Amino acid sequence: MKKNRLTELLNIELPLIQAGMVWVSGAKLAAASSNAGCLGVIGAGSMQPDLLDYHIKKAKSLTDKPLAVNFPLLYSKIEEQIEVALKNNIQVFITSAGSPKKFTSLLKEKGKTVIHVTSTPELAKKCEDAGVDAVIVEGFEAGGHNGRDETTSLVLIPQCVEAVDIPIIAAGGFATGGSVLAGLALGAEGIQMGTRFLMTEESSAHKNYKELLAHAPHNATMLMMKNLVPVRLFKNKFYEEIKDLENNCASKDVLLQHLGKGRAKLGMLEGDLDNGELEVGQICSLIKTYPNVSDVVSEIQAEYQQARQRVLEEE
Structure with a gap:
């Protein structure tokens, strides 16, 4: 997988992001994902500020690679959560479930990288206008909270590529190297995976x-x-x-x-x-095992190369 605007922006080896899922994405998963070359993300949505503080500190003790925190903006203690992340010198802030205008200016003034989650090209454009550095465009296939329009990733990615100039991270239905190749071919510069990382040893899922x-x-x-x-x-x-x-x-x-x-x-x-x-x-129906994160990422890389070679051979 080649370096691009997103890998440079986030200072990561691979254009892969582990989603910040509630009850699943704690310090152990985020650190393992970062150590494997991805962007590891702590999910703040299920954490009180003091617990978030613990997980950030724990993750930082397990990796020296870049980390991010996902903040659903609908929660009542969002300001306290943001402050916890700032005090712990988190560089990448992923916001979702709310207006991209709410914290972007504040975070950008502090030199932070801001990514917002969207399910429509119209909101992607609003995110760009608000000053975010990249957008995660989440198709209908995604788990958890979703958009109402039922637009699949295959359609949504090129719609958003047309709508904005900032890097696009595709999400929803991605779990294999072949799907990574497809997302990048559609114009995404990164791929976010949730369910694939949920199904790992390091995730907090029961x-x-x-x-x-x-x-x-x-x-x-x-x-x-x-x-x-x-x-x-x-x-x-x-x-x-x-x-x-x-x-x-x-x-x-x-x-x-x-x-x-x-x-x-x-x-x-x-x-x-x-x-x-x-x-x-x-x-989820395509994922039959839950190995460690390192093995999952290695498998995705191998699948990506195989899929790419298969396409090249058919030309």
Whole structure:
């Protein structure tokens, strides 16, 4: 994989980013990803400020490579989380689930690199206008919180390439070297993977959850709660309950009441596969093992070279 604007911007060896997922992306996963040549990302969405401080310090003790933190802007303690990252000299800030204008100016004034997550070319342009350094464009295939438009990565990437001049990082449906080649061929300069890194030894996901995903069928997930907070879920008992409520035209208040608090932690971290909220991407059905991060990245690199050679031989 060649160096490009993104690898230079982030000071990383490979144009690969490990997604900052809630309950999954702690210090151990982020450090392992950075040590493997990717950008390791801590997911602040499931952390109180003091816990985030611990994970940043722990990750920095495990690697001297670049690290990032993902900040969903919808959480109430976002200002405190940002301050924790600044005090710990994090260089790369990834923001999502909110306006790119909210913290970009502040962070840029402090010399930080800012990346925002988008699911439309219109928002990608707003991100560029707000001064972000790059955008993560997340297709419909992605796990967790998602856009409402159901635009796949195959369509979204070239739309955003046309819309902006800053580097684009493709996300949603990427887990293999072949998919990395495809994303780069469409104009992306980097690839973010979530589910692939969730399925590693170093991720914080419960072993029960990893085992469930290792045997996932091709149609294991569905985008739900589009009128509330769109999220791609694994089809378990909790999913069926949400599906029944939506089929019966449940109000937002009823959905929120059933969703409650702690559902994602219950499922993803604590391993309750029936009652927990299991957020994962469509690509889960293609991932059958959960080795260490170093082996995953080596496999992706080998697959990339094989896929590239296959294309060249066909010309």
